[in-house]
Amino acid sequence: MSTVDEVQRHVVRGLLRGEFAPGSWLRQDELATRIGVSRVPVREGLQRLAGLGLVRFEPNRGAVVPELTAADAIETYALRRGIEPRLLDQALPRLSIVDLAEAELALEPHEVAASPPDGAGRSSGDLEDGPVRGSPDVAADGPVSGLSPTEANWAFHRALYRAAGWQRGLAMVEILHAAVAPYVLLYTRKLGGAATSHAEHVELLAACRARDRERAQATLADHLDHAETALVDWLRRDHGD
Amino acid sequence: MSTVDEVQRHVVRGLLRGEFAPGSWLRQDELATRIGVSRVPVREGLQRLAGLGLVRFEPNRGAVVPELTAADAIETYALRRGIEPRLLDQALPRLSIVDLAEAELALEPHEVAASPPDGAGRSSGDLEDGPVRGSPDVAADGPVSGLSPTEANWAFHRALYRAAGWQRGLAMVEILHAAVAPYVLLYTRKLGGAATSHAEHVELLAACRARDRERAQATLADHLDHAETALVDWLRRDHGD
DNA sequence: GAGTGAATAATTGCATACGATTTGAGCCAT
DNA sequence: ATGGCTCAAATCGTATGCAATTATTCACTC
Numbered sequence: 001m002s003t004v005d006e007v008q009r010h011v012v013r014g015l016l017r018g019e020f021a022p023g024s025w026l027r028q029d030e031l032a033t034r035i036g037v038s039r040v041p042v043r044e045g046l047q048r049l050a051g052l053g054l055v056r057f058e059p060n061r062g063a064v065v066p067e068l069t070a071a072d073a074i075e076t077y078a079l080r081r082g083i084e085p086r087l088l089d090q091a092l093p094r095l096s097i098v099d100l101a102e103a104e105l106a107l108e109p110h111e112v113a114a115s116p117p118d119g120a121g122r123s124s125g126d127l128e129d130g131p132v133r134g135s136p137d138v139a140a141d142g143p144v145s146g147l148s149p150t151e152a153n154w155a156f157h158r159a160l161y162r163a164a165g166w167q168r169g170l171a172m173v174e175i176l177h178a179a180v181a182p183y184v185l186l187y188t189r190k191l192g193g194a195a196t197s198h199a200e201h202v203e204l205l206a207a208c209r210a211r212d213r214e215r216a217q218a219t220l221a222d223h224l225d226h227a228e229t230a231l232v233d234w235l236r237r238d239h240g241d
Numbered sequence: 242m243s244t245v246d247e248v249q250r251h252v253v254r255g256l257l258r259g260e261f262a263p264g265s266w267l268r269q270d271e272l273a274t275r276i277g278v279s280r281v282p283v284r285e286g287l288q289r290l291a292g293l294g295l296v297r298f299e300p301n302r303g304a305v306v307p308e309l310t311a312a313d314a315i316e317t318y319a320l321r322r323g324i325e326p327r328l329l330d331q332a333l334p335r336l337s338i339v340d341l342a343e344a345e346l347a348l349e350p351h352e353v354a355a356s357p358p359d360g361a362g363r364s365s366g367d368l369e370d371g372p373v374r375g376s377p378d379v380a381a382d383g384p385v386s387g388l389s390p391t392e393a394n395w396a397f398h399r400a401l402y403r404a405a406g407w408q409r410g411l412a413m414v415e416i417l418h419a420a421v422a423p424y425v426l427l428y429t430r431k432l433g434g435a436a437t438s439h440a441e442h443v444e445l446l447a448a449c450r451a452r453d454r455e456r457a458q459a460t461l462a463d464h465l466d467h468a469e470t471a472l473v474d475w476l477r478r479d480h481g482d
Numbered sequence: 483g484a485g486t487g488a489a490t491a492a493t494t495g496c497a498t499a500c501g502a503t504t505t506g507a508g509c510c511a512t
Numbered sequence: 513a514t515g516g517c518t519c520a521a522a523t524c525g526t527a528t529g530c531a532a533t534t535a536t537t538c539a540c541t542c
Contacts, residue, residue, distance in 0.1 A: 280497090301502080
């Protein structure tokens with residue numbers, strides 16, 4: 001895997017785990033030393049993510065994790081409603097035992113103590129921790145252990161969509177998931193909205209096992225509706241946007 | 242506009258105009274000298290496009306314009322069917338006179354002699370642009386002149402979708418357009434399939450003017466179906482995939 | 483003490499440089 | 513001629529360095 005790929009993975013993972021708070025700056029030096037490369041491949045990785053819309057480059061200020069408005073969230077879920085049902089439809093008859101097993105695996109609770117979003121990189125000078133030392137560096141992505149809720153959520157959906165064989169569509173949906181992940185994490189931890197989501201996942205998986213297209217589609221539609229409502233409400237209420 | 246943005250524009254434009262044939266390599270030195278910068282921002286721009294899926298990086302071999310299979314085309318149009326109707330739906334009640342005028346403008350015939358795909362993205366050395374200063378060609382996107390058919394097509398759709406205010410969705414659709422553009426150009430020029438597409442555009446614009454949602458949606462659906470059929474058929478027949 | 487402006491530090495964006503990898507040409511043996 | 517081997521040219525990927533921009537500190541005024 002190329003260095004740029006590694007950088008991309010590192011940052012996407014960080015986003016899914018809530019390590020990069022919305023509005024925080026992704027310091028190139030910091031990422032470079034953390035990953036162990038120079039700033040050049042770091043910048044290239046960030047540019048990839050910029051292409052995907054997961055970060056935004058501001059002239060002479062670097063890359064920032066975009067903050068989400070309620071309107072953004074509505075758009076994101078509208079796009080998910082446009083894409084995910086088609087992916088599911090395409091994948092459903094092709095789902096292998098492995099896919100289903102992987103989805104089931106992602107259903108187990110995985111909550112992990114993620115590095116709390118420290119308002120990272122925010123100019124306000126309370127980064128008394130000295131240089132960025134001692135991050136456990138996570139490394140290999142082999143065993144499925146210590147997934148954040150959003151990581152597990154994406155792993156579940158991806159397992160069900162992958163069989164569609166739509167690389168581009170899968171990438172697009174991953175982006176949409178990652179785009180809302182920082183916020184989903186926030187409201188999940190505050191409101192504990194994971195219960196209904198989990199139940200819907202179970203139901204969706206059962207429908208997929210039964211190859212019951214109609215039930216699967218209905219469940220997915222409900223799932224998206226509920227997730228959108230929860231996020232948008234939270235953005236409007238607790239976030240003032 | 243940052244240098245990376247300029248590179249991105251340059252390459253996307255080249256793709257929409259058919260200047261970079263599918264399968265050809267995007268030589269970093271060549272792009273760098275053509276645009277008048279070093280290879281670093283060129284690479285960053287290409288990485289952005291890689292994030293968008295418009296080019297693919299192969300280790301130690303650089304960036305290549307991906308070739309499309311019939312399956313890829315089917316996926317692309319499925320995604321367009323998932324996204325574009327929603328964009329149109331959202332935009333329809335918000336369309337301004339300017340949007341409609343812009344769409345109408347894009348309807349006029351614009352065929353221009355594009356640099357024919359010269360096989361492998363080999364340097365066509367007649368583009369020497371002495372000064373290292375930012376080349377003033379290409380310029381802003383103000384006047385609509387000399388658009389390739391695919392550029393005009395995208396300009397038309399963009400004009401109708403922009404009012405939705407969905408930045409991410411618009412970007413996604415642009416990617417989908419650019420991804421098939423090289424092939425659409427090829428079969429358009431060979432088979433002259435532009436006639437029905439143009440008629441559908443006219444009809445779609447009229448429906449939008451009348452704020453006739455149902456008619457607009459039906460027209461768009463037909464439009465996508467026809468475009469997909471034409472492309473997929475061509476890929477299967479004349480391209481052997 | 484709050485506001486202001488210059489000096490300093492931190493950070494970015496890009497050019498250059500160089501080792502590493504791939505491509506291609508020439509040469510030899512078969 | 514054809515296939516394989518060697519070496520040179522082309523090209524890539526990344527580290528380093530530097531000018532330019534932005535952020536922060538701090539002395540100074542009111």
